[in-house]
Amino acid sequence: LLATRGLVWTETFSRASWFLTVVSGAVVALGLVAQASHFGRTFRVFALSLLPVLILVGLATFVRLMDLNREDVGLVAGMNRLRHGYLDMAPELEPYFSTGQHDDRAGILQTYGGSRAVAFTADRNRQPIRQYISSTPLLIGIIDAVLVGALAGVACSALDAGLVTAIVVVGVATLMTLAVLTVIHVRGVECRTWPAYPRFPSPPDLDGE
Numbered sequence: 001l002l003a004t005r006g007l008v009w010t011e012t013f014s015r016a017s018w019f020l021t022v023v024s025g026a027v028v029a030l031g032l033v034a035q036a037s038h039f040g041r042t043f044r045v046f047a048l049s050l051l052p053v054l055i056l057v058g059l060a061t062f063v064r065l066m067d068l069n070r071e072d073v074g075l076v077a078g079m080n081r082l083r084h085g086y087l088d089m090a091p092e093l094e095p096y097f098s099t100g101q102h103d104d105r106a107g108i109l110q111t112y113g114g115s116r117a118v119a120f121t122a123d124r125n126r127q128p129i130r131q132y133i134s135s136t137p138l139l140i141g142i143i144d145a146v147l148v149g150a151l152a153g154v155a156c157s158a159l160d161a162g163l164v165t166a167i168v169v170v171g172v173a174t175l176m177t178l179a180v181l182t183v184i185h186v187r188g189v190e191c192r193t194w195p196a197y198p199r200f201p202s203p204p205d206l207d208g209e
Contacts, residue, residue: 001075023054026050062141065140070192079111080102087101104201107198132186144177
């Protein structure tokens with residue numbers, strides 16, 4: 001299980017790094033074309049051709065990272081079940097375990113947090129907001145939203161829209177894309193990530209209930 005988690009994390013970092021490399025290369029290419037064409041028609045055609053490809057790659061990366069996160073949670077649940085089995089055979093070892101031994105959300109968060117003080121909050125069924133904000137899929141989603149905004153801005157330039165109109169369109173496109181991706185990420189975590197029927201749920205007294 002630990003080796004498989006290592007493979008999952010390796011793919012996560014590789015996909016995120018690869019996407020950022022592609023975006024960086026595209027930005028350099030856009031800068032060179034903009035300098036050569038003085039932001040003229042050639043630049044707009046090039047940007048309108050390149051940005052949709054980047055957005056498609058970014059969305060595919062976003063979806064794959066969500067899948068990898070779900071796989072990692074499943075592996076952590078399996079490791080927690082093994083610890084639960086160890087403690088069934090030798091309950092006296094319980095003080096020496098710092099990670100979870102239950103396969104529900106509270107137990108999995110205990111393993112991720114490393115201590116009960118971090119993992120168990122007032123609501124054991126609530127995902128800590130900091131984990132959403134710092135998650136790799138959402139960070140990639142932010143970049144995707146910026147790319148959508150850039151595409152909207154180039155489209156406004158191609159249509160000779162005014163500056164104010166372009167700013168509004170870019171802002172709305174970016175915020176709407178970010179909102180949609182955030183909702184998809186949160187719903188994916190809440191509805192598809194955690195075990196629906198844990199075999200070894202945490203006892204109520206672990207979080208003060």
